[in-house]
Amino acid sequence: xxxxxxxxxxxxxxxxxxxxxxxxxxxxxxxxxxxxxxxxxxxxxxxxxxxxxxxxxxxxxxxxxxxxxxxxxxxxxxxxxxxxxxxxxxxxxxxxxxxxxxxxxxxxxxxxxxxxxxxxxxxxxxxxxxxxxxxxxxxxxxxxxxxxxxxxxxxxxxxxxxxxxxxxxxxxxxxxxxxxxxxxxxxxxxxxxxxxxxxxxxxxxxxxxxxxxxxxxxxxxxxxxxxxxxxxxxxxxxxxxxxxxxxxxxxxxxxxxxxxxxxxxxxxxxxxxxxxxxxxxxxxxxxxxxxxxxxxxxxxxxxxxxxxxxxxxxxxxxxxxxxxxxxxxxxxxxxxxxxxxxxxxxxxxxxxxxxxxxxxxxxxxxxxxxxxxxxxxxxxxxxxxxxxxxxxxxxxxxxxxxxxxxxxxxxxxxxxxxxxxxxxxxxxxxxxxxxxxxxxxxxxxxxxxxxxxxxxxxxxxxxxxxxxxxxxxxxxxxxxxxxxxxxxxxxxxxxxxxxxxxxxxxxxxxxxxxxxxxxxxxxxxxxxxxxxxxxxxxxxxxxxxxxxxxxxxxxxxxxxxxxxxxxxxxxxxxxxxxxxxxxxxxxxxxxxxxxxxxxxxxxxxxxxxxxxxxxxxxxxxxxxxxxxxxxxxxxxxxxxxxxxxxxxxxxxxxxxxxxxxxxxxxxxxxxxxxxxxxxxxxxxxxxxxxxxx
Numbered sequence: 281x282x283x284x285x286x287x288x289x290x291x292x293x294x295x296x297x298x299x300x301x302x303x304x305x306x307x308x309x310x311x312x313x314x315x316x317x318x319x320x321x322x323x324x325x326x327x328x329x330x331x332x333x334x335x336x337x338x339x340x341x342x343x344x345x346x347x348x349x350x351x352x353x354x355x356x357x358x359x360x361x362x363x364x365x366x367x368x369x370x371x372x373x374x375x376x377x378x379x380x381x382x383x384x385x386x387x388x389x390x391x392x393x394x395x396x397x398x399x400x401x402x403x404x405x406x407x408x409x410x411x412x413x414x415x416x417x418x419x420x421x422x423x424x425x426x427x428x429x430x431x432x433x434x435x436x437x438x439x440x441x442x443x444x445x446x447x448x449x450x451x452x453x454x455x456x457x458x459x460x461x462x463x464x465x466x467x468x469x470x471x472x473x474x475x476x477x478x479x480x481x482x483x484x485x486x487x488x489x490x491x492x493x494x495x496x497x498x499x500x501x502x503x504x505x506x507x508x509x510x511x512x513x514x515x516x517x518x519x520x521x522x523x524x525x526x527x528x529x530x531x532x533x534x535x536x537x538x539x540x541x542x543x544x545x546x547x548x549x550x551x552x553x554x555x556x557x558x559x560x561x562x563x564x565x566x567x568x569x570x571x572x573x574x575x576x577x578x579x580x581x582x583x584x585x586x587x588x589x590x591x592x593x594x595x596x597x598x599x600x601x602x603x604x605x606x607x608x609x610x611x612x613x614x615x616x617x618x619x620x621x622x623x624x625x626x627x628x629x630x631x632x633x634x635x636x637x638x639x640x641x642x643x644x645x646x647x648x649x650x651x652x653x654x655x656x657x658x659x660x661x662x663x664x665x666x667x668x669x670x671x672x673x674x675x676x677x678x679x680x681x682x683x684x685x686x687x688x689x690x691x692x693x694x695x696x697x698x699x700x701x702x703x704x705x706x707x708x709x710x711x712x713x714x715x716x717x718x719x720x721x722x723x724x725x726x727x728x729x730x731x732x733x734x735x736x737x738x739x740x741x742x743x744x745x746x747x748x749x750x751x752x753x754x755x756x757x758x759x760x761x762x763x764x765x766x767x768x769x770x771x772x773x774x775x776x777x778x779x780x781x782x783x784x785x786x787x788x789x790x791x792x793x794x795x796x797x798x799x800x801x802x803x804x805x806x807x808x809x810x811x812x813x814x815x816x817x818x819x820x821x822x823x824x825x826x827x828x829x830x831x832x833x834x835x836x837x838x839x840x841x842x843x844x845x846x847x848x849x850x851x852x853x854x855x856x857x858x859x860x861x862x863x864x865x866x867x868x869x870x871x872x873x874x875x876x877x878x879x880x881x882x883x884x885x886x887x888x889x890x891x892x893x894x895x896x897x898x899x900x901x902x903x904x905x906x907x908x909x910x911x912x913x914x915x916x917x918x919x920x921x922x923x924x925x926x927x928x929x930x931x932x933x934x935x936x937x938x939x940x941x942x943x944x945x946x947x948x949x950x951x952x953x954x955x956x957x958x959x960x961x962x963x964x965x966x967x968x969x970x971x972x973x
Contacts, residue, residue: 286402287312289329291320291346292364293338297389301333304391305398317341321349324356330405331398333385336365336372344379351380360401364389413510427525430505434522438462441521450505450528452498463524468502470494487511492529503530546620548598549605557619557627561679564617564629568672575672576630576639579686580608580646583664583698585624592659599656600663611645627683636671643667643701651699664699666690675704718771721757726780730756733788734955735805737964738926741936742945746965748804748839750948751789752955753781774812782813787826792958793837794830801962806839808871814842815853820860827864835865841892844870844883851885858887869926873914883921891918895929895949902934915944 287310290301295315302311312329314320317338324332332350336343343363350356363376366387376384383401385394424431430447434440440458448454451466458465464476471494483489489509497503507526514520544556552560561577568575582604589597601624608618608626617629628646630639650665668690670682677685685704693702725731735749755763772778786807793805813819827835840861842854858868869890870883883891893914901908911927918925927939930949939947953964 286310286331286405287327287329288331288333288398289314289320289323290333291317291338291343292333292335294335297335297364297387300389300391301394304395308399309402317343317346320346324350324359325353328356329359331402332359332361333398334361334363334381336363336367336376344375347379347381360405362398362401414512428527430524430526430528432458432463432524434463434524436519436521438522450503450526451495457498466495468494468496470502483509483511487513492533493526503528504533505529549602549620551605551609551626552617552619554619554621557617557621557629558679560617560619560629561682564631565672565679567631571632574633574636574638574674576628576633576642577670577672577682577686578628578630578639578643578701579668579683579690580626580628581666581690581694582624582650583666583694585663588661588663592657592661596656596659596661600654600661603654603656604650604665607649608646611642611649616642627686633671636674639669639671643669647699647701666693666698667701668693668704669701670704715771718768719777722768722772722777722781725755725757726777726784730758731781731784731788732756732957733785733792734957735792735961736948736955737953737961737968738806738946738948739952739968740945741930741940741947744968746803746968747946748806749961750806750841750955751785751792751808753785753808754955773810778810779813779816782808782810783822786823787829790826790830790833790838794833795958796961797833797837799962801965802837804837804839806841806869808841811843814840814857819857820864823861823866824864827866836867838866839869839889840866841869841871842888844873844891855885855887862887869924872928883917888923890924890926890946892926892928893944898927898929898935898939898949899931902938911944912942915942 288305289312290298291314292298292301293315298313298315302313305311312323312327314323318341320332320334323329334343334346338346343365347361347363350359350361357380360382361380363381363384364387365372365376365384368386373384383397385397424442425444427444428446430450431444432440432447433442440461440463443453443455443458447458451458467476479489479491488511490507492504492506494502494504505526506529507524510523511519512521512523544552544559546553564575585597585600588600601620605618605620605626608628612618612628612630615631617627619627619629621627628642630642633639646667647665650663654661654663668686668688670685670689672682675682675685689702689704693700696702732754733751734754735751737746738748738750739746753765753769755768757763769778769781772781786809789805789807793803796803827833827838842858862868867889868887869892870886870888871892872894873891891914893911897907897910897914899907901911915925917923924946925944927935927944927947928949930936930939930947931951933951935949935951936947939945953968956964
């Protein structure tokens, strides 16, 4: 075991110490660094080091607390800790050892002495591990013939000297047919010489190798093994033997793709997932029609689940979902199905219902068992559930439509106060028919290019300079005239049609922006991006493609507006997407700020350039002290996070004067200009300049 493969984590908030120790140790060890106790604990958990050099005097979390947390974690408690401290009194030394440290190094650091202490410790660790490995090898030899894994010993020249019964079972070769030969006689030819060259280089360097090989059986068929090869050295450090332990994984490898395809169960709860649910629904529909009875399709959504996740963490949230699953399963018969289809969303299929109201008893039981408190990690957690129900064949629809109908009924239950169920009725069916008709019209509108953009100017109230325009979608409906977004976007929210519309808006805005710039109208255009579009895996590439279509247009003139709630479900993913877009040259602003959860954590992490105060607060800030307080607070937050602020909904000169007084100079609203078609922007700009003079 080469010491150069040992990892040492240095936790110190002083860059000079990190640099000094890192440079000295980097030649012989893999060095990891952390500038705080919190970061150090995270690194240790993700990539466990072999030794931690830990400073005591650090802000927020000192070295003693870091060491105590390490020792309290079963996965990290074994990692040795050497304290680095300027405190050389006996009390400090006692405390260092009492919290679990193996040694300490005094500051100012004597590099030669520190290096010797670290090297001596790591050498002892190396010898300990070598001894452990050798003991394990001896143990393996004792159970040699009873192992289900194939085992072979070879000498220093890699000639086989011993094999076990499993070797014969896997390869087909008897011991006397293998002894004296090099293991390469098993090679199938599927792996080239470069592969084996690399394997031997790694084996000799690390003294072990782990990987997969394709070999040939005595009868000629190929088989795949997962093998581990160890080098056994003599007292002088020379190679004495090779030990190979392998298992036949041919069946697993052969069926790996098939196993992926038949992964029908939710990993967290063990319940059928959406794929298996669809299959059960198809079977249930056919069975219901054959037996001439009723199937109830129930959509469940937990009330109050998100606050549990936020307050207690995802581990508690996951445990809660598991307990919910167990309780609901106990309310069902064996012929029924409970499926987890989303984060806290479940679906129940109730088969062989003899009457249209038989489902009620089961639904009532579910409501009652979920309402009882859950005890998780010492916390008493109370939630409820809202349930939407639709019946088949009374609602004679396909599985996808049944799912949407039950989903709509579930939302109706939430609107009625939660902790209850709602049956999808004829009125909902009629509303759904209207939505279906509108959806078809939206599809045709995309094809016929009926969607247009209007642009609302944004200005600096102090300097009177126009800073840009916001692109706002409108629908030039052939029969109903010009429609606002509220008339059609809710129908397609979180669907692939919303993604298509969002994509269309970006392309149209860029085309118009290019035309303006060619006419020497250098303004910025901001575009609202649908959350479902932003979080699609291909959003960055689509944006790159749009920008490539206008090579003469600088990306900095495009601003993307996202709702602050967009990042709630997956902050890491959204941050990565935003950062990738920013690298293309565009910028971001947070729209409708204050109407969502307004998490300071999100505000700190999201790489946005600006935030927009929602118009509901601006409109009433002159008469409502609470709205004014929200505006003032938002301006303070923006200043703290170095963000620009744009006020929406400026309708009167008094609004503008108040905003200037508060230090908010950027604004838009009807008091400045209403959204207008692109061809009217130039005239408005000229008139604005005249008014300015």
